[in-house]
Structures are given as structure tokens and as C-alpha cells.
Amino acid sequence: MxxxxxxxxxxxxxxxxxxxxxxxxxxxDAKPLPAIEPKGKxxxxxxxxxxxxxxxxxxx
Amino acid sequence: xxxxxxxxxxxxxWLILLSIIDVSAAPLRIGIGSSKxxxxxxxxxxxAMFYEEHITSLAASNDEKRQQELYDDLFAKVNTRxxxxxxxxxxxxxxxxxxxxxxxxxxxxxxxxxHTIAIAKAAKKRQPDIEFLATLLTPPAWMKTxxxxxxxxxxxxxxxxxxxxxxxxxxxxxxxxxxGNDVPVHYLSIANEPDWPHDQPGxxxxxxxxxxxxxxxxxxxxxxxxxxxxxxxxxxxGPNTLSARAAARDYLPxxxxxxxxxxxxxxxxxYDMKGERWxxxxxxxxxxxVWMTEWCSRDADTSPGQINAxxxxxxxxxxxxxxxxxxxxxxxxxxxxxxxxxxxxxxxWGKGYTLNKPYWAFRQWAEPLKPGMRIVECDVSEEDSKIExxxxxxxxxxxxxxxxxxxxxxxxxxxxxxxxxxxPTRDC
Numbered sequence: 001m002x003x004x005x006x007x008x009x010x011x012x013x014x015x016x017x018x019x020x021x022x023x024x025x026x027x028x029d030a031k032p033l034p035a036i037e038p039k040g041k042x043x044x045x046x047x048x049x050x051x052x053x054x055x056x057x058x059x060x
Numbered sequence: 061x062x063x064x065x066x067x068x069x070x071x072x073x074w075l076i077l078l079s080i081i082d083v084s085a086a087p088l089r090i091g092i093g094s095s096k097x098x099x100x101x102x103x104x105x106x107x108a109m110f111y112e113e114h115i116t117s118l119a120a121s122n123d124e125k126r127q128q129e130l131y132d133d134l135f136a137k138v139n140t141r142x143x144x145x146x147x148x149x150x151x152x153x154x155x156x157x158x159x160x161x162x163x164x165x166x167x168x169x170x171x172x173x174x175h176t177i178a179i180a181k182a183a184k185k186r187q188p189d190i191e192f193l194a195t196l197l198t199p200p201a202w203m204k205t206x207x208x209x210x211x212x213x214x215x216x217x218x219x220x221x222x223x224x225x226x227x228x229x230x231x232x233x234x235x236x237x238x239x240g241n242d243v244p245v246h247y248l249s250i251a252n253e254p255d256w257p258h259d260q261p262g263x264x265x266x267x268x269x270x271x272x273x274x275x276x277x278x279x280x281x282x283x284x285x286x287x288x289x290x291x292x293x294x295x296x297x298g299p300n301t302l303s304a305r306a307a308a309r310d311y312l313p314x315x316x317x318x319x320x321x322x323x324x325x326x327x328x329x330x331y332d333m334k335g336e337r338w339x340x341x342x343x344x345x346x347x348x349x350v351w352m353t354e355w356c357s358r359d360a361d362t363s364p365g366q367i368n369a370x371x372x373x374x375x376x377x378x379x380x381x382x383x384x385x386x387x388x389x390x391x392x393x394x395x396x397x398x399x400x401x402x403x404x405x406x407x408x409w410g411k412g413y414t415l416n417k418p419y420w421a422f423r424q425w426a427e428p429l430k431p432g433m434r435i436v437e438c439d440v441s442e443e444d445s446k447i448e449x450x451x452x453x454x455x456x457x458x459x460x461x462x463x464x465x466x467x468x469x470x471x472x473x474x475x476x477x478x479x480x481x482x483x484p485t486r487d488c
Contacts (some may be wrong), residue, residue, distance in 0.1 A: 041477040042477075044087060050368070050466070050468070054428065055459075055463070057459040058458040
């Protein structure tokens with residue numbers, strides 16, 4: 001018998017997880033960018049003007 | 061005098077220091093996850109409306125290779141679950157007969173569907189699970205009070221009295237034709253923006269009239285499903301108003317009362333972006349899905365690649381998902397080249413096509429998302445910032461965070477993961 005449980009956002013950083021990045025801006029079209037390493041459970045980035053950035057974080 | 065000079069110098073030094081130290085340089089904090097439980101993500105969609113012939117024009121010009129590349133760019137490379145199709149007003153130029161239960165339509169009047177069918181099949185070939193939503197913009201002129209396809213503007217053209225069953229039959233005939241061509245229509249919207257006095261093809265319905273008609277169509281489709289079991293019964297989507305506020309406030313209460321049993325999906329467009337419109341629809345929906353069935357950037361946009369329109373699309377998707385929708389559909393895949401940002405792709409008839417910035421933003425947004433994810437709440441530390449965030453969490457521990465910078469300068473951000481309500485694992 002398996003226990004029913006849930007996944008929580010806070011758990012995502014419990015094991016080191018990188019954030020894959022993709023960006024669309026005035027100069028980029030859904031372009032993959034270097035992944036970000038977290039510091040603890042915080043991911044730092046700089047968003048250029050007029051841009052959409054997508055982070056995909058999954059546990060390693 | 062000397063003291064005054066000293067004060068001036070000190071003041072100037074402060075001003076210089078303040079200009080050097082960018083007080084906005086402190087990273088903007090974005091917290092992902094909170095105690096608030098949000099809705100399930102069920103999919104993205106887009107439409108093939110008005111310009112179906114442009115979509116198929118490359119093959120028509122004997123450029124089959126480029127045609128297939130376009131289909132790949134639309135349906136293989138963009139992660140969508142829904143394709144929105146248009147029901148035109150021409151497949152019954154005059155009444156077939158006086159018995160709506162005995163449809164007698166002529167195949168030649170469905171010629172316009174040739175392009176719709178080609179597009180739907182190309183989509184299905186690339187995404188076998190894709191589902192089709194069909195929307196009627198207006199019934200034929202002979203059914204309407206203004207005897208024209210136009211919505212009549214302020215005249216608010218509507219259905220003539222006692223035409224309800226003929227109207228239902230007209231819709232069913234489209235479902236039958238599409239099913240007969242291996243394009244079963246899964247969802248049906250009986251009207252397009254019935255709350256708006258359109259000059260373009262349209263048909264106005266008051267909330268009460270819409271609810272009565274919806275009930276009549278629902279009953280009719282139930283009956284036809286028994287008489288014609290080979291034609292799959294489409295689930296009804298409504299009220300599909302221009303305004304989600306109007307849907308929640310005016311149209312859904314009578315619709316739920318009079319035809320609730322037929323209403324599978326609560327839906328509206330999002331051209332009236334005020335208030336807690338999606339939250340209000342969620343309250344009415346209970347367990348049913350809430351779809352945003354159409355939005356586009358209508359302003360003229362001459363920015364490079366239409367990046368301004370792309371940002372407007374992203375902002376509208378943030379608003380929809382953070383507001384409470386399960387499904388978000390862009391208005392249109394394809395328009396001819398133009399300044400407006402209505403469509404994701406511009407097709408120069410028969411010659412080629414351009415993937416605009418709205419396409420790339422939409423593609424990027426849709427790519428990592430999977431039905432069943434949960435939207436999780438995001439808190440941006442400065443309410444007046446140009447930064448917007450939306451996050452999705454899957455049961456297999458994948459978190460997707462979309463971040464938009466609508467401003468005109470770089471913004472440093474720190475995205476922090478919190479606790480928050482969870483997504484049930486697959487064991488549940």
C-alpha cells in the first residue's frame with residue numbers, strides 16, 4: 001500500500017537542482033541559455049528589457 | 061556665505077552619490093509557492109480563424125516542402141493541446157428543409173472546410189492527442205434579424221424567433237461533416253462574443269436568450285447523438301463572451317440555471333482585463349474547467365519582430381494563469397503580414413512565412429508545460445515593478461517559472477523557493 005503524498009515547491013531545492021533557462025527578447029528567439037546554479041533555494045538572474053525568461057527546475 | 065556654499069557642495073555630493081548608487085540595483089525578490097492552492101494547468105491552444113487559406117497557401121502554390129515546414133512550426137514545435145476552428149456561415153445558404161431532425165445538407169456547401177480539415181489533420185498527425193474546439197461566429201444571414209452575416213453593430217442583430225432548432229441543426233451539420241472527414245470536434249461554442257455588438261460577422265444574444273438557446277442546442281445534440289451515433293457529441297463551451305467579467309456577472313448565472321447540465325467548460329475571451337474576472341468564473345465553475353478561449357495583441361506594433369506584442373502576450377498569459385484559468389488559447393496562428401500583433405505567424409500568401417516574436421514567446425511558454433501541473437503562487441517583492449511571474453509545478457517534481465521584464469532596463473532578480481500547497485504525486 002503506497003502512501004498518498006504531495007510534492008511541494010520547497011522540496012525542489014532540497015537536493016541541488018539547476019535551473020535550465022530559455023529566453024525570448026529583442027535579440028533572442030526562445031534561446032537556451034547557460035543553466036543557473038542555486039545558492040540554497042535561491043536562483044539569481046538578470047532579466048533584460050522586454051524579455052520572457054523561463055526557468056525549468058528539476059531535481060538532479 | 062561660506063556656510064551656504066558648503067551646504068550646496070554637500071547637496072551636490074549627495075546627488076552625485078545617489079545617481080551612482082542605483083537604488084534599484086538590489087535584486088527583486090520573487091517567492092515561489094505559498095499557502096494558497098491554485099488550479100490545474102490543462103493545456104495551451106491557438107486558433108486557425110479567418111485565414112485558413114493562408115495557412116494552406118504554400119501547398120496551393122506547389123511548395124509542399126515549405127508547407128510541411130509551416131505545419132511543423134505550428135504543431136510539432138509548439139506544445140499545444142487545443143486547436144480552435146471557425147465555423148463559417150455558408151454551409152446552408154438556404155434552409156435545407158423544415159425538419160431539423162432530418163438534416164439534408166449539400167456537400168458542396170462545405171467547400172470552405174477543405175482548408176480547415178487539412179490544417180486539423182496536419183495538427184493531428186504531429187500531435188495525435190490534439191483536441192478541436194469549433195466556434196460559430198454567426199449563423200447564416202437567413203436565420204438572422206438583419207439578414208446579414210454582420211453582427212449589425214449597435215443594432216445588435218440576433219437570431220430570428222423560432223430559429224433555435226434550425227440553428228442547432230446548422231451546428232450539428234458542421235460536426236457531422238468534420239467527423240466524416242476524420243476530424244471529430246471535441247468541443248463546441250455556439251457563439252462568438254455574444255455580448256458585443258459586432259460589425260464583423262457576429263450574432264448578439266442577451267444573457268437570457270443565450271441561456272435558452274444553449275439549452276435548446278444541448279438537448280438537440282443529445283437527441284442527434286442517439287439518432288446518429290457515428291457523429292461524436294461535442295461538449296459545449298460557453299458563454300465565450302468578449303469579456304470574462306460579463307461572463308461571470310451576466311451570462312453564467314442564467315446559463316447555469318437554465319442549461320447547467322449542458323455546460324462542460326466555462327469560457328470567455330479576455331479583452332476586458334479588469335477585476336478578478338477569472339477568480340469569479342472559478343467560483344462558478346466548481347469542478348468544471350475554465351478556459352480563456354481567445355486573446356491577441358490588437359495594437360499596431362512596428363517594434364523589431366513585434367517584441368512589444370510578444371510581451372503583451374506574455375503579460376496576458378500571466379494574468380490568465382495567475383487569475384485562475386486552466387487553459388489559455390492565443391487567438392490565431394496565422395494572419396497575412398501586417399502591423400497588428402493578432403497572429404503568431406505571418407504568411408505571405410503562397411510565398412513564405414515569418415515566425416514573429418509572439419510566436420517565440422508563446423512557444424517558449426508552452427514548451428515545458430504538461431497537463432496536470434499546478435499553478436503555484438508567485439510573490440513579486442515590488443508591486444509596481446515591470447516584472448511578472450507565473451509558476452507551474454508537476455507531480456514529478458519539475459518547476460517551471462516564467463518571468464517577464466516589461467521594462468526598458470535590466471532587472472536583477474532572485475527567485476526563491478518556498479513551501480506551499482503541494483501537487484499530489486502520481487500515487488494519489
